[in-house]
Amino acid sequence: MSTLKERLRADLTTAMKARDELRTSTLRLALAAVKEAEVSGKAAHELSEGEVEKVLAREVRKRREASDAYAAAGRAEQAAREGSEGDVLADYLPKQLGDDELAAIVDKVLADGGFSGPKAMGPAMKAVQGAVAGRADGGKVAALVKARLTG
Known part of the structure; x- marks a missing residue:
C-alpha cells in the first residue's frame, strides 16, 4: 500500500x-x-x-x-x-514550483530537447511534464511552454 x-x-x-x-x-x-x-x-x-x-x-x-x-x-x-x-x-501533494523555478525548468528542457516552433508543442509538453512531475499546474506549464515556443 x-x-x-x-x-x-x-x-x-x-x-x-x-x-x-x-x-x-x-x-x-x-x-x-x-x-x-x-x-x-x-x-x-x-x-x-x-x-x-x-x-x-x-x-x-x-x-x-x-x-x-x-x-x-x-x-x-x-x-x-x-x-x-x-x-x-x-497539503498532501509535493510543494509546487515557483514561477522562476518553473521558467528555469521549461527553458532547460526546451534547450536540451532542441524544441522550437509551435509544431513542437506536444513533444515539448511531454518532456516538460516529465521534468516538472506534478509540481506545477498543467495549464500554467502549457501557457509557459507555448509562450516560449511561439515567442
Missing part, C-alpha cells in the same frame, strides 16, 4: 477523533476517489504513490474550479468551503 494512502487514512482517523468536520469529509472524499481509481479499468489494482498523487491533484483542481464557479455565481460560502477543501488536499 502506498504511504500517501496510509497517511490519508491515519489523518482521517485523527480528524474524526478531533471532530474536524471539514478535514474528515474532505479526506473521506479523497479516499473514495483513490478507491474509485483503484477499481476502475479492466482489473482492480493497488495504486502507486505517483498515481495516488495524480488522483489528489485532480481532486484539488476540481475543488479550485468549483470554488471559482461558486465565487462567480455569488455563492461566497460554498466558494470558501471548496477552497478550504482544496487547501486540505494540497
Whole structure:
C-alpha cells in the first residue's frame, strides 16, 4: 500500500477523533476517489504513490474550479468551503514550483530537447511534464511552454 494512502487514512482517523468536520469529509472524499481509481479499468489494482498523487491533484483542481464557479455565481460560502477543501488536499501533494523555478525548468528542457516552433508543442509538453512531475499546474506549464515556443 502506498504511504500517501496510509497517511490519508491515519489523518482521517485523527480528524474524526478531533471532530474536524471539514478535514474528515474532505479526506473521506479523497479516499473514495483513490478507491474509485483503484477499481476502475479492466482489473482492480493497488495504486502507486505517483498515481495516488495524480488522483489528489485532480481532486484539488476540481475543488479550485468549483470554488471559482461558486465565487462567480455569488455563492461566497460554498466558494470558501471548496477552497478550504482544496487547501486540505494540497497539503498532501509535493510543494509546487515557483514561477522562476518553473521558467528555469521549461527553458532547460526546451534547450536540451532542441524544441522550437509551435509544431513542437506536444513533444515539448511531454518532456516538460516529465521534468516538472506534478509540481506545477498543467495549464500554467502549457501557457509557459507555448509562450516560449511561439515567442
